[in-house]
Structure formats: C-alpha cells, structure tokens
Amino acid sequence: xxxxxxxxxxxxxxxxxxxxxxxxxxxxxxxxxxxxxxxxxxxxxxxxxxxxxxxxxxxxxxxxxxxxxxxxxxxxxxxxxxxxxxxxxxxxxxxxxxxxxxxxxxxxxxxx
Amino acid sequence: xxxxxxxxxxxxxxxxxxxxxxxxxxxxxxxxxxxxxxxxxxxxxxxxxxxxxxxxxxxxxxxxxxxxxxxxxxxxxxxxxxxxxxxxxxxxxxxxxxxxxxxxxxxxxxxxxxxxxxxxxxxxxxxxxxxxxxxxxxxxxxxxxxxxxxxxxxxxxxxxxxxxxxxxxxxxxxxxxxxxxxxxxxxxxxxxxxxxxxxxxxxxxxxxxxxxxxxxxxxxxxxxxxxxxxxxxxxxxxxxxxxxxxxxxxxxxxxxxxxxxxxxxxxxxxxxxxxxxxxxxxxxxxxxxxxxxxxxxxxxxxxxxxxxxxxxxxxxxxxxxxxxxxxxxxxxxxxxxxxxxxxxxxxxxxxxxxxxxxxxxxxxxxxxxxxxxxxxxxxxxxxxxxxxxxxxxxxxxxxxxxxxxxxxxxxxxxxxxxxxxxxxxxxxxxxxxxxxxxxxxxxxxxxxxxxxxxxxxxxxxxxxxxxxxxxxxxxxxxxxxxxxxxxxxxxxxxxxxxxxxxxxxxxxxxxxxxxxxxxxxxxxxxxxxxxxxxxxxxxxxxxxxxxxxxxxxxxxxxxxxxxxxxxxxxxxxxxxxxxxxxxxxxxxxxxxxxxxxxxxxxxxxxxxxxxxxxxxxxxxxxxxxxxxxxxxxxxxxxxxxxxxxxxxxxxxxxxxxxxxxxxxxxxxxxxxxxxxxxxxxxxxxxxxxxxxxxxxxxxxxxxxxxxxxxxxxxxxxxxxxxxxxxxxxxxxxxxxxxxxxxxxxxxxxxxxxxxxxxxxxxxxxxxxxxxxxxxxxxxxxxxxxxxxxxxxxxxxxxxxxxxxxxxxxxxxxxxxxxxxxxxxxxxxxxxxxxxxxxxxxxxxxxxxxxxxxxxxxxxxxxxxxxxxxxxxxxxxxxx
Numbered sequence: 001x002x003x004x005x006x007x008x009x010x011x012x013x014x015x016x017x018x019x020x021x022x023x024x025x026x027x028x029x030x031x032x033x034x035x036x037x038x039x040x041x042x043x044x045x046x047x048x049x050x051x052x053x054x055x056x057x058x059x060x061x062x063x064x065x066x067x068x069x070x071x072x073x074x075x076x077x078x079x080x081x082x083x084x085x086x087x088x089x090x091x092x093x094x095x096x097x098x099x100x101x102x103x104x105x106x107x108x109x110x111x112x
Numbered sequence: 113x114x115x116x117x118x119x120x121x122x123x124x125x126x127x128x129x130x131x132x133x134x135x136x137x138x139x140x141x142x143x144x145x146x147x148x149x150x151x152x153x154x155x156x157x158x159x160x161x162x163x164x165x166x167x168x169x170x171x172x173x174x175x176x177x178x179x180x181x182x183x184x185x186x187x188x189x190x191x192x193x194x195x196x197x198x199x200x201x202x203x204x205x206x207x208x209x210x211x212x213x214x215x216x217x218x219x220x221x222x223x224x225x226x227x228x229x230x231x232x233x234x235x236x237x238x239x240x241x242x243x244x245x246x247x248x249x250x251x252x253x254x255x256x257x258x259x260x261x262x263x264x265x266x267x268x269x270x271x272x273x274x275x276x277x278x279x280x281x282x283x284x285x286x287x288x289x290x291x292x293x294x295x296x297x298x299x300x301x302x303x304x305x306x307x308x309x310x311x312x313x314x315x316x317x318x319x320x321x322x323x324x325x326x327x328x329x330x331x332x333x334x335x336x337x338x339x340x341x342x343x344x345x346x347x348x349x350x351x352x353x354x355x356x357x358x359x360x361x362x363x364x365x366x367x368x369x370x371x372x373x374x375x376x377x378x379x380x381x382x383x384x385x386x387x388x389x390x391x392x393x394x395x396x397x398x399x400x401x402x403x404x405x406x407x408x409x410x411x412x413x414x415x416x417x418x419x420x421x422x423x424x425x426x427x428x429x430x431x432x433x434x435x436x437x438x439x440x441x442x443x444x445x446x447x448x449x450x451x452x453x454x455x456x457x458x459x460x461x462x463x464x465x466x467x468x469x470x471x472x473x474x475x476x477x478x479x480x481x482x483x484x485x486x487x488x489x490x491x492x493x494x495x496x497x498x499x500x501x502x503x504x505x506x507x508x509x510x511x512x513x514x515x516x517x518x519x520x521x522x523x524x525x526x527x528x529x530x531x532x533x534x535x536x537x538x539x540x541x542x543x544x545x546x547x548x549x550x551x552x553x554x555x556x557x558x559x560x561x562x563x564x565x566x567x568x569x570x571x572x573x574x575x576x577x578x579x580x581x582x583x584x585x586x587x588x589x590x591x592x593x594x595x596x597x598x599x600x601x602x603x604x605x606x607x608x609x610x611x612x613x614x615x616x617x618x619x620x621x622x623x624x625x626x627x628x629x630x631x632x633x634x635x636x637x638x639x640x641x642x643x644x645x646x647x648x649x650x651x652x653x654x655x656x657x658x659x660x661x662x663x664x665x666x667x668x669x670x671x672x673x674x675x676x677x678x679x680x681x682x683x684x685x686x687x688x689x690x691x692x693x694x695x696x697x698x699x700x701x702x703x704x705x706x707x708x709x710x711x712x713x714x715x716x717x718x719x720x721x722x723x724x725x726x727x728x729x730x731x732x733x734x735x736x737x738x739x740x741x742x743x744x745x746x747x748x749x750x751x752x753x754x755x756x757x758x759x760x761x762x763x764x765x766x767x768x769x770x771x772x773x774x775x776x777x778x779x780x781x782x783x784x785x786x787x788x789x790x791x792x793x794x795x796x797x798x799x800x801x802x803x804x805x806x807x808x809x810x811x812x813x814x815x816x817x818x819x820x821x822x823x824x825x826x827x828x829x830x831x832x833x834x835x836x837x838x839x840x841x842x843x844x845x846x847x848x849x850x851x852x853x854x855x856x857x858x859x860x861x862x863x864x865x866x867x868x869x870x871x872x873x874x875x876x877x878x879x880x881x882x883x884x885x886x887x888x889x890x891x892x893x894x895x896x897x898x899x900x901x902x903x904x905x906x907x908x909x910x911x912x913x914x915x916x917x918x919x920x921x922x923x924x925x926x927x928x929x930x931x932x933x934x935x936x937x938x939x940x941x942x943x944x945x946x947x948x949x950x951x952x953x954x955x956x957x958x959x960x961x962x963x964x965x966x967x968x969x970x971x972x973x974x975x976x977x978x979x980x981x982x983x984x985x986x987x988x989x990x991x
Contacts, residue, residue, distance in 0.1 A: 029138055030145040047169025048146070052138060053177040056131070060120035060182060073148055077141040078134070 013054045015097060018082065018090040021064060026081040028071060029055060055080060063089045124183045135178055143168060172494050197508030201515070207480060208512070211473050214881075215516025215562065217874060218469025220523025223555045225462040227528055229455055230550055240311040241403075245442040246413065248278070248400040252435050252703075259396040259688075262386055264424070268400070268437075269305075271420045274413040276405045279306035280398040284382060285644040285813065288343065289841045290356040296644065296845035297339065297357075299380035306381070309403045317351045317366030325383045332383065333362040337370035339379040357382075358646030359841060389772040394429055401442070414439045431692075431701060457941050461615065461871045464608050466558070468875050471605045472882045473516075474566040477509060478598050479889060509567030510560075517559025524551065599922055602879075602886045606926025609872070609879040610963050611933040616872035617955040618945055619865035625947035626858045632789040633683040634718035635850035637674075638817060639824035640682055641831070642846040645812045649841070653770040656810035657733055662838055664710060667818060670830040675819040677712035680811050682850070683789045684857045691775065693745070693802060694764040695753035702748050705791065705799050706768065708806040708814075714740075714786060716819050724759035724784030731783075731805035738783040738805065739765060745800035746785050758782045765802065767809050780804075816844075824849050876963070880970040887919050887974040891981075899983040908979035915978050919971030920964075927960050934959070 020035050021027070027035070032055075033048035040046070058064045063086035071077040082090070124131060146164035147157075155163060168174075201208040239245060249257035250264060260268075265280045272278055281302040288295045300306075307319040315337065324332055333355065335344070344350055354361045362382075404413055417437040425433055481488075488501060643663075650656045660678050668676045681687050692701035713719075714726045722743065731738055741749075741758065749755040761782050766775040788798040806814065820827050832844055891898070898911055934956065942950050 028141070030142040033142075034149075047167075047174070048142065049139070049168045049171060049174035050177070052135060052174060053181040056135075056178060056182045057117075060124070061117045062120075071141045071145055073141065073144040075141040075144060076137060078138055 012097070013050065014058060015090070015093045017051065017054055017058060018063065018086055018093065021080060021082040022087065022090055026067070026079050028069070028077045028079050030071075030077075032080065058086070061089070062086075121183050128179070128183070131182060132175075132179075135175065139168075139171060139174075176500070194507050194511050196504065197511035200508055201512060204480070207476060208515075211476050211512055212516045212519050214469050214472050214476075214878065215513060215559075216519035216523050217878075218466040219517050219520025219555060219558050219562070220527060221462045221871065221874070222466050222558055223520055223524035223551055224527040224531070225459050226554050227524070227532075227551055229459055230554075232455060233452065242442065244276075244404040244406070244408075245309070246402050246404060246410070247440050247442055248402055248417070249438040249440070250396060250432075250435050251438045252432070254436075257438055257440075258435075260398045260400050261393045261396050262390045262398065263393045263427075265398050265400055266391075267424055268417070268420060271423070272402070272413075272416060274405060274408045274416045275402040277305040277308040278400065278402040279303045279309045280384060280400050281306060282384060282397055282399065285845075286357040286380070286382075287359075287644065287646055287841055287843050288355060288357060289359065291343075294841050294843040295343065296642075296843040297343075297379045299336075299378045299382065301382045301384035303384045306401070309401045311403070312368060314366035315369040316348075317364070319366055320381075320383050325385055327385055327387075329383065329385070331357075331360055331362040332365045333357065334366040334368060334381040335364060336368055336377075336379050336381075338377075340367045359648040387772065389769070393427070393432075394766075395768075395775060402439075410439060410441060453941075453943055457615070457944060458867045458871075460937070460940070461612055461868045464612050465871050465875050465878070466562070468605050468608050468878045468882075470562050470565045471601045471608075472878050472885075473512070473562070475598050475601050475882055475885055477512075477566060478601075479885065481505070506563075506567045510563045513559045513563035513566070516562065517555050520559070521552065521555045524555070598886050598889070602882045603922050603925040603929060605879040605882045606923055606963060606967065607929035607933055609875045610927055610930025610959055611937050612868065612872040612875045613959040613963060614930075614934040614956060615937060615941060616865070616869040617959055618941065618948055618950065618952060619868055621948045621952065621955055622944070622946040623865045629790070629858070631684060631854065632719065632787060633850075635683075635854055637820050637822070637824050638716070638850040639820065639828065640815050640817050640846070640848055640850065640853065641828070641844045642813065642815045643835070643842060643844060645814075645842070647771050647812070649839070650812065651771065653810045654733060656770065656812065657807045659838065660710060660806060660810065660814065663816070663835060664712065666834045666838065667816065667831055670827055670834055672821050672827045672830070673818055674821055675712055675716040677716040677817040678710040678806055678814050679713050679817060680708040680806070680814055681791075682815055682817070682853055683717060683791070684850075684854055685791070687791055687799070687801065691766045691768065691802075693749075693766075695749065695755055696762065696764065698753045700752060701766075702745070702752055702800065704745055705801045706804065707801055708804045708809055708811055710806045713803075713817070716817055717789065719789055720787050722785045722787055724782070726784055726786065727803065727805045732807050733810075735808070737765075737778050737780040737808055739763075739780045740784045740786055740803040741782055742786055742788045742798065742801045742803070744788050744798040745802060748800045759784060765804075767804065768811075770810055771812065815846075876966055879963075880966050883919065883922065883967055883970040884973065886922070887915060887971045888977075890918055891915060891974045891978040894978075895981055898978055898981045899985075902981065903983040911981070912975045912979045915975035916968065916971055919967060919975070923964055923967040926967075927963060930963075931956070931960075 016036050017032060020032055020039075024031075024035060029051055030048070033046065033051045036051075037044065037046055037048075055064070059066055059080075063083055065081050065083050066078045067081070068076055069079040143161075143164045146167060147160045150160035150163045151157065165171075248260070248268065250260050251257050260280065262280075265278075269275075269278045279302060281300045283298065284301045285296060285298050288297050302320070304320045304322045304325040307314075312319070314334065317334075319334055320332065323329060335350070340346060340350060344353070347353065350364050350367060353364055355364060356362075357380075368381075402413075404410070417439055421435075421437050428435075491501060645656050645659065650659060664676050664678055667673060687705035687707055691704055691706040693704050694701045709727060711726070711728045711731070714721065721740075724740075727738070727740055746758055749758050755761060759782055762779050763782060765778050765780045767778050768775055786803070788801075791799055791801060816831070818824070818827060818831065828847060835842060835844060898906075898914075902908075902911065935951065939950050948955070
C-alpha cells in the first residue's frame, strides 16, 4: 500500500510545519498533522505522531511559540504559532529548498 | 545549532519529567481528536480507535525520538539510565550487595595501597623545590658511597659554584639534664648553611648565623617541634630559656615547625664547629647536602664536582686519589631501592586483586545479562535501538562501579585508619598516610576504569543478541557463547590467583629462610641499651675506660644478670665508615670495619675463637696493643697480602681518636681470629671486621649488653639504678632485646610477604566465588540434560564426576595460563627473595596444588546439587 506514498523527505518536515503555521496561524498538533496530510493528499505517508518531536525542536530554537488552550474534545492542549524568528527561518528554509530543487532539476534535465 | 537551542536543550535536561508529561497530554488529546473525526466520518467507536492509533504511528518510538530531539543525545539518557540503573540495583539487592562488596574490596585495597605509594614515592619532599636538593658523597669505587672529610667538604663549598648552599652534618647525641631523670636526645650538628639547603623557616625564633659556626661562639641550640612539646611543655618563652646539654648551658634560639625532621627524626640541631684536629682529608664523617642553583642541572653539578676532584688530586692522600664524587638527587635516597621495589610488588599484587574482582563482577553481570535476555528483547521489539540499549546497560554498570568506588573509599579509609600507624612505622621517614583529594581522584579513576573493564563486554553481549533467538530461548537461560566467555573469565581469575599465591609462597619461604639464618651469635635473653659519655665529664680516653670498667663490674652485680659486655656496635647492626689495616711492607691498605669490644663480648654472644685468643682483662690501655679479626678479614689478608697465618703478626691499624676527629696509626698485634658474626642484613656478604679492645681505644658511644637469667626486661631498672649511682647525669637509651634488634634487621624482607599473603588470600577467595558461580550456572543450565542422564541410569557419582571434570578443566586451563604469569612476575621479585629461586619448584607446585584443591572445593557444592537433581521433576518442568 505504501508503494505510491512517499516518506517525508529528510529535513523537510520543519519546512512543512513552519509553512503551515504561516498560512494557517495558531493551531494545535493534531490540526497541524491533519492539515499537512490534507495538502499532501494521498502522496505522503505521515505518521501523525512524528510532528511532535519536530515541534519541540522548533520551539527550542525559538521559531515557534506555544500556548496552552482547550481542544475540541475539552482537553488541555498546546497551540503552536510562528514567531518573528520563525518567519525568518521559513524564508531561509524556502530559499534552501528552492536551491536544492533547482539543482536536482538541472541534473535531471541534463540527463534527458 | 543556535545558542538558544543549546540553552533550551540543556534546560530540557533538568525538566525532562515535565516535558514527558506534557507530551503525554498532547498524545492523548491528539488521539481523542482523531477518534472523534473518524466517528464523524461514520466509523464505529472501536474502528475509530484503531484508525487513530494507526495514523499516529509508533507511540514508543515517537517518545524516544522526542526525548532525543529535545536534548543532547546521550546526556539526557545518561541521567535517566543512571537513575534506572540505581533502581534496577535496588530491585536486585542480593546481586547489588555481592557486586558492590566485591568491588569495594578490590577498589578499597587499591586506594589504601595507593595512599602508601603516594606518601612514599609520589608526594614531593616537604621542602621547597625538592628537585634541587642533592646529597653529595665521596665514592671509593662505583656503587659505593662514603661520608666526606672536613677538608674535602670545605673545598667543595669553596669551589662548588653550582650550589646555592652546601651544608655538612654529623649526628650528635646529648644528655639533657637539669629537670629530673636525665634524657638522651639525638640530633645533628650542622654547618650554618644547613637550613638554607632545606629552606626551612623556624616556627619560633631563628636558625644559626654564620658567626655561630665559628670557634668560640656561645653555645646555641635549635629544637624540634616534638621535643619542644614533650620536654619543654611547648613553653612560649622557650627563647628566654637555657638548657643543659651534656653538662653545658645552651641558649635556645629557635624551634622548627612540626614535620620538618627528615628520616632520622632529629630532636635538636647544634652548630657544627670544626676543631683544628678535624681539618683532615683522611677522616670521613660528614654527611653533605646541597641545594642546586636555580636552572642548574644535575649533570652540570656532576661535571663541576668531577673537575673539582681533579683539581684537588695533588692534596689528596695517595690511597684515595681514585675516589670520585657522587651527586645524587635526594628523592632517590629517601626511599631505598628495596623498599621501592617492595611497594611496587605490593601495588602490582593489589592490582591483580582488582583485576580478579573485576572478573568476578563481569561474570556476575554476564549472568545477570543472561537472565535479562527477555527484557532486552522486548525493549528491542518496542523500538529501542542497539546503541540505546548498550548505553543503558553500560550506565547501569557505571552506577554499580561508582557505588563500588564509594564503598571502596570507605573501606580504604577504614584500612588506613587501622593499619596506617603500623605501616607508617615501617616507612623510612615520617610519611603520614591520609585520605586526601588525590585518593578521591584515584578511587574515581579506578571506578571508571573498572566500569569500562567490566561493563563493555557484558553490555555488548547482552545488547547485541539475536532478537528472535533471544525471545525464543529466553526461558531456557543463556546461549553457549556467553557461557564460554564466563568460563574463560574464571580461568583467567584462576591464572591471576596462581600468580599471587606463587609470589606469596616465595616470599614466605624466604621469610622462613631468614628466620633460619645463621647469625653466628647467641641472642636469647639478651637486653641492650646505649650510653653516650659527654665530652665535658669524660674528656680523656682514660676517664672513659675507667667508667666502662666500673660500670661493667657494677652491672654484673645486679640480681638476674649473668653476663655483661660493652661494645660500640651490636651484632646484626651495620658498621659504617671503614678504617684500614696495613700489613707491613705492603702499601695497599685493606678496608675494615672497626668495632670496639670489651672482654665480655665474645663470651656473651657465644662467638667462638677459632685461633689465638679473644680479648681479655689484661688488654688495658697501658698494655701492648692487640686486635682480634674475623674470618672474613683473615681471608682478605690472605688474598691481598699473602698473610696465611695472621695470629701473632703485627699490622698497622688506623684508629679513630677519642673525642677528636682523625685517626692515629698504631702498630697492633693480631691476637686471634673469631668466627664471623652477622654484621649486615641477610643477603650481603660478611664484611672484614677488626675487633679492638674498648679499653685500649675507648669511644664515647657504647652499648651495654646484658645476658639475664630470666626475662631480659626485668633487670633494666636495676641497671638504671646502678648506672645512675656511678653518674647521675648519664641517661640510658635505645633499650632493646637482641630479638628486637634481629627483627629490625630482617624486617625489610618480611614486610611484603604479609601484605602479598593477605592479597593472595583475598584473590583466592574471590576466584573460588567466581568458580562456584560458573559451575552453579552449569548445573542450572544442564538440569534437563542431567535429568535425562539420570533417567537413563546414570548414577549420582557419575553426575558429580561430570561436573567436577568440567570444573577441573577450567582449573587446569587457569593453572597453565597462571604458570606463564608466575614465571614472568616472580622474576620481578628476584631481589626481594632470600635463599629461594624465583622458579622454586616447591612453591610453584604447592601453589598449583592449593589452587586445584580450592577450585575442587568450590565445585563440590554445585556438583552435589547436580547429584540431587530429580529427573522426574526436571523433565516435567522443562517439557
């Protein structure tokens, strides 16, 4: 079943999370995971749990902020939002990604 | 990684528990929301729960990743594993107690031993810049050092520009009188630079000025801290007091701080003032110490002394023109080669004990690892990486070893407190054994080393097992490979123990040989005490000779006294400073040891006269000069001068003067030859000794020797009373029986024997425990096999034999290995052995036999357990 579904490329989860927070604003972990799945459609195999280790790192680097709020199921839950430093980091990561993508694309063109 | 990131990670270390809790909340909320969404999409409650869990992925892996991401990989785990390790130890207290006490034994013994090594070999001397301190000797031939003459010392001092200070000293013994019973004090007369050489500052007052070392200066004295406390009640006004030493009033000018005494424990220091008759090159009596100038190397100092030597050759007497000057660093001198080697051997032995303790703990850990295979397999299945598992097991071991280290430190402090004073006494100079930070560092280092040694292998074994196989086999104990490792470890333990047992046996055999040694003297029921006649009261040799005659006569009348003798030296005590004998017509003098004895000496010690006669009452000062020689000198005379029959021959003898320095040449007749008595420590050849009648050449320092009817100590008070009657100001010192004198002489060889013997016993016990453990495990694992064998008709005897055979093969493997070790190690101890070869077959055989016996004993319990295996029971429980 996982033949067509890609694993998340290494190191891109940070980018996806930051980008999602940028467009959607403040949201909790479950919503973040769902949103990434929705945008990716069927092309991505994501273990929803894997967003949490990524989130704690982003938080520690100061790129996202957390606040305690109440979930739809009436449970205390962490809400994440992008910080100023996070916006800068996102620009950086996007630039990096585009550079990498362009490089790979050039190689592929050169081959064909 | 940004600075902020590092800080956050460090912070995460300390609030790991809170972060874990928060994560749990998030996971719960996440799953609930996912479930709710799925139910909204029309799934049943049960289906929704499964779907939510599926979408979330592996929870345990995620938790693990969360922890690794948010903190430094390793450190966070380390703290957690450490806690986990401690709680794991607490869950299995039996294992913990055994492992920690085995480690405490090994580490404790090592720390205690290190405190000795530290005090004796590593700690610098208690003087500033001790690396610049040297001792300077005259050397008649390479390897032999001699004291220095006055003129040589003064020339060195004048010409030796490599020295910041150079000082000479000579021992002095004085009678302190004026307050009750007279007391003998030993001290030093020193030249004024002495305290500059050692850079010693007084606690109170001052030390000597150059003026006080000149003739005619007023008498002054510097006291040691100990004597200031003991004799003068720590009187703060001591500088205003005058003390009577040898009947002469001295001004106290200073007190030294405690612990400044070197190996001789001097109690006081007086200026060394040379008298005109001491300005000689022939009389060697000074000990010379120097402090090198800053930046001057030992090699430079030696080179300069060589050129001084050749510059002085013109004025040097012809017979010592080939002598050289030796400059030695002081640290080498304070610890004799023999003591140094004893310490190294003992330290080596204690390291072996530590290795055996490590082997035992490693074995315990392997056994424990075997029991935990299932736990490990489950953790692996749940997503723990191999590295993480290894790290966890290793930290558990670390926790164990640190506990062992702490317990070892406690054991060491106990050892040092109880055995410390005893050990200190047998050291050459006051070296306090204390538990200081260096020992903590050493103990911590050892604990870490042990953790590495015992931890790596079992952790690897346990963490890198085959998962599937482990899960399947977990119920049946460990795999074969692991078991073999344990067998090899036990074989290695046996080998190490064998080395120790061999070493101990060799040392005990040489100790036994020493006890059997022929001393050449009868020492039973003999008590000795020393006297020192002050120059003031006994200015002439005649006065001294008269005193000796009267004293000897009066002591003979004390009840309980059988025989009385006087001598300048006791048997079994080294006679320093040689004099020389010249045979007429031959210019080559024979170096001899000079010993003055009274007519009672040979009889009291039962020394037989082999030719001619001994010394008798007629050999007075006015009579013709005679000497008696020992066999060794007779042989030397025959070899060097062709004097085949020396009795009755006249020889020229250099005799030390009374009070004054220097020697007179006397023509003396050799009256007789006696059988050599032992002068030196065992192992050294008998030196050539010339026995001179005390009455003809009196000395100020003599020892009174008394053979008694009963207990030697019972006559001491009677003797004291009699001597006090003759001279109330003359104290008696160094009261010792001849047995004690003998012990002091042979104790150098006996010291390591007991230490290594004790270590060997500990090692053997540890090894027996290790062997017992492995064989027990063999029995446990083979219960089923044994059960089948018994069901097929094997008798209990066969089963026991089977287990014992497996034990014996281990022992044999260990013994073969150990033999190599023993060959290698006992060679190191060669110099510590007396009258026994390092490859003594008796000791090796005895060591092997005792190891085998102990090994078989250790195997007997598991073997008999095997014999009581009930076949029906085992087959049922395993089937």
